[in-house]
Amino acid sequence: MFEDKPSRIFRDARWLQPLSLPPSGKPLCRDNDLRYMASFLSELFRTGQARNLFIFGKPGTGKTVCVQYLIGEVEKHAREKGLPILTVYVNAGRTRTPYYTMLEIVKGLGLNAPNVGWQMFRLKQAFERLLMDKSVVIAIDEVDALLAKEREPLIYYLNRQPKTTLILISNKIEDATQFPERALSTLQPKIISLNPYTKEETKEIMRDRVRHAFQPNVLPENLLDKVAKVTSEFGDIRLGFSILLSAGYSAERAGRTEITDEDIKSATKSEETTEILRTIGEMRKRLEKRRKTGREMPPKEWGLAVAQENADKTKILRYFLRLQPSRSRNVPNANPRKFAKMECATS
Numbered sequence: 001m002f003e004d005k006p007s008r009i010f011r012d013a014r015w016l017q018p019l020s021l022p023p024s025g026k027p028l029c030r031d032n033d034l035r036y037m038a039s040f041l042s043e044l045f046r047t048g049q050a051r052n053l054f055i056f057g058k059p060g061t062g063k064t065v066c067v068q069y070l071i072g073e074v075e076k077h078a079r080e081k082g083l084p085i086l087t088v089y090v091n092a093g094r095t096r097t098p099y100y101t102m103l104e105i106v107k108g109l110g111l112n113a114p115n116v117g118w119q120m121f122r123l124k125q126a127f128e129r130l131l132m133d134k135s136v137v138i139a140i141d142e143v144d145a146l147l148a149k150e151r152e153p154l155i156y157y158l159n160r161q162p163k164t165t166l167i168l169i170s171n172k173i174e175d176a177t178q179f180p181e182r183a184l185s186t187l188q189p190k191i192i193s194l195n196p197y198t199k200e201e202t203k204e205i206m207r208d209r210v211r212h213a214f215q216p217n218v219l220p221e222n223l224l225d226k227v228a229k230v231t232s233e234f235g236d237i238r239l240g241f242s243i244l245l246s247a248g249y250s251a252e253r254a255g256r257t258e259i260t261d262e263d264i265k266s267a268t269k270s271e272e273t274t275e276i277l278r279t280i281g282e283m284r285k286r287l288e289k290r291r292k293t294g295r296e297m298p299p300k301e302w303g304l305a306v307a308q309e310n311a312d313k314t315k316i317l318r319y320f321l322r323l324q325p326s327r328s329r330n331v332p333n334a335n336p337r338k339f340a341k342m343e344c345a346t347s
């Protein structure tokens, strides 16, 4: 039932997985952004603390991969110079609560905390002891997951500690203003935006993946160009990876040694639909969260899109994408009347 012969299409399909790291270890096409971020962090090596950073950008613009690379470089440089600087990366979208975020920070810094049993104050004590002779850089990804938790203003606490530099990452610039009042006045992060990749940049990143993921000559240049175009219009580099993966499997199933235009076309259609469903799912979740917390309601047309349970989801997203001035998949200020004219709701 299962094939275990070497694939004639794939060399190593893992390079097209959504969480895969850049094959060379360094993100491509982000030299200027990385240098800019590093310029703020340089202060660490002089005084043991640098200005906090708030990195934002749309999904799939390389925020996580750039920050992980950057803190890796900080550690490397500190080791070379013999400086006591430690770094840690946590994803608050995964840890969810302030407690588990702090636990992961403490463990990530090499402290020996048990998975259960220690209360928050004990984690803080261990952290504060570490700071007596070390500096730390803490990168908190998907920081919005923590901002809703008002009872334990972890960011405020971390920000007050000496020799602690924070790098906060989010999809939304609005998050930079949602910290507890007390935190905002002292946090004063440098806000840095990662713009979506241009078509050429998208192509360069994907060409590198193609070289590692496929056997030689599996993907003709004109098809790479096509996938790069769709991907950069969509704005999330992961769409390109999943189209290539899906097209590769389709060529393999057909027993071919080359990916065809047809493989790309059908993969694009099916992967776009998956992304659309995911985006609409996220919109719905955000709408519900906002309703619950009584925060500002989203534009009416969000509601419209989300409410159209039977709507043709491809049409909805295509409509949003057409309205977008930039390459992004966030919902723009759509005109509800135009939306209604499309008769999505009944199709």
Ligand SMILES: Nc1ncnc2c1ncn2[C@@H]1O[C@H](COP(=O)(O)OP(=O)(O)OP(=O)(O)O)[C@@H](O)[C@H]1O
Pocket: 017, 018, 019, 020, 021, 022, 026, 027, 028, 029, 030, 057, 058, 059, 060, 061, 062, 063, 064, 065, 066, 171, 205, 237, 238
């Ligand atoms: N400049 C780049 N060079 C090489 N690979 C990249 C680059 N940017 C992104 N990628 C790859 O694209 C995928 C998505 O990148 P990443 O997770 O960093 O995006 P993100 O902006 O953090 O997205 P999200 O907002 O959804 O968390 C990863 O597999 C990553 O390795």
Ligand SMILES: [Mg+2]
Pocket: 063, 064, 065, 141
């Ligand atoms: Mg990320």
